[in-house]
Amino acid sequence: MGRLTLPSTLLILSAGLALAAPPKSPPAAPATAPVSGPAKAVGLVDALPAEVRTLLKPRMGRHIRDLKALRGKVQAADWADVWHRAKAIADEPRIARPVEGATDTLNAALPAEFYEHQDALSAEATALAAAAKAQDVEAAEQAFDRLSITCVKCHGHFGAPPHKD
Numbered sequence: 001m002g003r004l005t006l007p008s009t010l011l012i013l014s015a016g017l018a019l020a021a022p023p024k025s026p027p028a029a030p031a032t033a034p035v036s037g038p039a040k041a042v043g044l045v046d047a048l049p050a051e052v053r054t055l056l057k058p059r060m061g062r063h064i065r066d067l068k069a070l071r072g073k074v075q076a077a078d079w080a081d082v083w084h085r086a087k088a089i090a091d092e093p094r095i096a097r098p099v100e101g102a103t104d105t106l107n108a109a110l111p112a113e114f115y116e117h118q119d120a121l122s123a124e125a126t127a128l129a130a131a132a133k134a135q136d137v138e139a140a141e142q143a144f145d146r147l148s149i150t151c152v153k154c155h156g157h158f159g160a161p162p163h164k165d
């Protein structure tokens with residue numbers, strides 16, 4: 001575990017600030033990777049700083065739970081639930097892109113593609129929420145498919161275990 005606790009990490013992330021810690025608490029040394037430059041996309045699981053992994057794990061747990069539920073909820077036209085779950089994914093605080101020129105932050109250690117996949121996830125979840133609000137079955141099914149594909153794409157890119165189902 002790094003020195004940043006998860007709640008404080010989340011606060012920093014949701015405030016849109018880089019993970020570079022405020023002056024009174026210096027950034028924790030990454031357990032698995034140097035943060036002195038952008039990481040090559042060789043497999044984020046290897047390159048991922050422990051703090052980021054700690055942050056992603058519970059989030060991914062929620063994602064898989066929501067994604068599994070969403071499939072049935074779309075089919076059952078349970079629009080309130082679809083909207084709620086899709087919004088939860090869409091509005092999840094994102095890991096902030098590194099501030100320009102920064103090379104010594106945890107954020108800068110993540111490759112650009114990570115941020116692109118992260119944005120795509122939010123965009124597709126937003127589309128699904130909109131389809132639920134409009135009670136549009138076809139649009140919801142398409143948005144659900146695209147949402148699932150963003151999960152798979154990011155995992156495929158960074159070597160995270162592909163989720164089952």
Ligand code: HEC
Nearest residue numbers: 044053056060063064067114117118121150151154160163
């Ligand atoms: C921006 C990239 C990205 C996106 C988008 C993404 N994931 Fe992940 N996911 C990861 C990474 C990286 C890991 C590996 C984290 C680690 O090292 O524990 C992971 C791990 C997981 C795990 C395993 C968690 C564990 O406890 O080991 C599950 C399940 C998962 N993701 C589900 C999903 C689902 C479902 C979606 C789409 C709704 C999704 N992910 C979207 C990057 C992503």
